[in-house]
Amino acid sequence: MSSPAMAELRWQPPAPVDLVRTLRPLCHGAGDPTARFVNGTFWWACRTPQGPGTLAISAAGEQLHARAWGAGADWLLAATPDLLGAGDDWSELDVSGHPVLRQARRNRPGVRLTRTGLVLDSLVPACLEQRVTGQEAFRAWRLLTYAYGERAPGPAEPRLWLPAEPARLLEVPSWDWHRFGVDAKRYRAVRAAATVAGRLEECVGLAASQSIAAARQRLALVPGVGPWTVAETTVRALGDPDAVSVGDFHLSNIVGFALTGAPRTDDATMLELLEPWAGQRARVIRLILLSGLTPPKYGPRYSPQDMSGI
Incomplete structure (x- = not known):
């Protein structure tokens, strides 16, 4: 069998790029069928405006080497x-002015x-990650993709899958959502997003022609999509430099501990602490998360419930 057609690009960035830490947020768990690192190469399968595509990016000295397959290869x-x-x-x-960030x-x-x-x-993985542990959300994303997505174009390995199309997301019955461990509130948010998928993709142009704030407002109109989900989406899809995931179970404590040493911080205080960097708060949060500092843990850990067996 002949190898699938491949297009490639060698790009010299104007400044060094940390490939792993820049692209890691696109991987939803170690077993993500759509995005993963394999031996230092980032692999990503997605549905571009030009069609399905697979992208592989690796470092080649000071250059970055990108290879792409499928109808969406040129777009990628x-x-x-x-x-x-x-x-x-x-x-x-x-x-x-702050030693941890510096x-x-x-x-x-x-x-x-x-x-x-x-x-x-x-947006779809963010909806699945609402109010649950990463373990639960990543499992749901994995099962949904395998059941309703399809094999990605390109090499047989690393066996990437394309995420489900909007029409397929609307076909998922309630019993499959139950099997994936997704409660009604989260899968209704996914369905609502899939229903207006075309209008949501317009947020890319909206952010460029008007502002990211305008794109955030459009996303927030989707039932079940609140501030946390909006921020998790815009920081990845739009490179939103001011995205703050308000309502996250851990983030306010991590930010507060890194900036003040306090073991516990609420969302309101977190926003006050981040105010000096308004407009660039996502960058500050990224630095805090990369610092490795975590507040002390108190009390019993949350144990996820497997609702698929109920």
């Missing part, structure tokens, strides 16, 4: 610089915010 290669943060300018971010920035100079330009690919 054109999008590669944005995916690697070419439009993400950290030059105005001043973290010199050290994190010094240690990770190549970190950027990615920008996929694909809204639904980030």
